[in-house]
Amino acid sequence: MNLLELFRKQGGFSLIKQFFHGGVLGTAMYEFLLLGKSRTALEILRLSVTLKIKQKLEKKYRRSLEDFDRTFETSIKNSVSNKVWFCWIQGLDNAPEIVKICYKQLHKNLTSKEIVLLTKDNIHKYVVFPDFIQDKINKGTITYTHMTDLLRLELLSQYGGTWIDATVLCTSKEEDIPKYFFNSDLFFFQTLKPGLDGNATYLSSWYMNAKAHNKVIEATKYLCYEYWKENNSMIDYFLLHDFMSIVLDFYPEEHKKIIPRDNATPHELLLRLFDRFDLKTWEAIIEQSPFHKLTYKFTPDSIEKDNTNYKKIIQKSGGVFFE
Template identity: 25%
Template sequence: MWDLISAIKELNHERVYRRFLRKHRRQAALWSSYIEDYYQGKVPKYWLLPKKPELVGKRVVWQYWGQSLDRATLPEVTRISFDSIDSYCRAHQVIRLSDETVSDYVDMPPVILEALNSDPYLSRSVYSDLLRLALLEAYGGVWLDATIYLDRELDPWYWEQDFFVFQRDPEQSHKRDWHRALPFYCSWDEDFMTNMLSSVFFAQPGSEVVSTLFDLLCYYWQERDPKEKPIMYLFFQVLFDLLVRREEAPLHHLNCPVRSNADIESLQLMAVGRWPEHFPPVEEVLRDHPIQKLSNRVPHSVPRLKQILQEAGRL
């Protein structure tokens, strides 16, 4: 009986996945036209100036929580994540921004500020894609989402790259298991275009990749009709795929070395009960992959997450 239920679930996932790929192709067609506009000089430059120039080029850890940063109001996963950042980023300056403090560091382009007030689809999470690029272009450093958990200090190697994000690794082991566990996130199909994780983003100030991504995202919000729903939620990742990751992409020669964006999801998979039995235990995962992406979107997984971390001696 359970085998039948599992087969039905997998079949349903496959149908939804095929629809997902069709969205990828539609979003890619739009981005391809904008990228062409960019290289024909039709996309304006959205200038950014650092308002605290003494931070430019410093190893700053940028984080953002749009609402109040009062610890008592933060979700438990974010508190756990922030505590890990505070423990392992003591050598760096950690700057946590709220909606009230963003303008202390950078003035977002007027087109973005206008869209924040008029476009219902420019949510905080979507806005944070623009904000991370703006801060990294102006200052450099690293952006860590509010649900990134660290198990040790950041490897100096990351800071030395022109930019770095975790990406889909063509040499990933157990691909089928990863796809089953995360069917709409882990795929190695050619048409699958959400192949990078923006939650951890290192960059040098003025990086060409970061600057181009920012200009194209701003152009997207300038050109789109706010009455129309975006084709898909992860359109930033599709842009990166077409602009940087693919071999024929115009900035592929500037792409960073590839490190897996699947392994960074390990701890969250354990917490939600989708970690395959033959995969390594938590101690080995945290030893080999000390940067982990958690989630506030699965509240029922928090007790199990805390149990895992307590048993591993982390809480």
């Protein structure tokens, strides 16, 4: 891969713009010149930039977090919510096939849950963003991707329940899924040791379960809103992860309550999505996690390959591979 292809693959000018606004462009350039362009070098660069961004945010918003802590109401008792939140802004009719299958599998497997499909036409029935947030969404200052970050925080804060990204495939029946996936004060997949070492942020937001008014969720939402009160661009694509990691560092006792579940295993199917289908390997992957984070962004060449795991998902979404 030549330098131009590498530049485009890593995000091109949008990444440079993000680094500039985040005040880490110099760090990124220095690390790139020092380390080179190998996959390992780029991962070290990413970790270094992520750490610096988190440190900047932590320093700037520490007082805001302390203000939140002083005013947070701890006496509110909350029950488990039966809702599962699933969002595709454009509506399911306009969704990629893989998204439709993921939605179908939730209905098939989570039979006791109330699965709420959120689109641009009904979000307002559940959530009303602050005016300054909605204004920035309308102007495109806040992207739809980040809007869904704020959306999950609002929904879990107000109602509780389980947020599941639209590209998460459920392959287990509800009775076979550990209860803590649905009845925790707070649960999400995390980067655990030894993979945790060197990572400034250590959580995944594609599956989140919480009771309403959870302190970590509320604090993260508060910091996100404080950020957008005075900014018109994102310092980091993973702003939600940055702020939630800062909150968890601030509340280590809350972090310890979260049942540890590693976020690497649920990505294994994604990494092998266009490998040749092998039943033994498939079953081994499916047994390791009830949920699998996929994507809808594929190259045409990949989709056309025969007898891949992807093709089996598309062809057998109602069949034996999900029993």
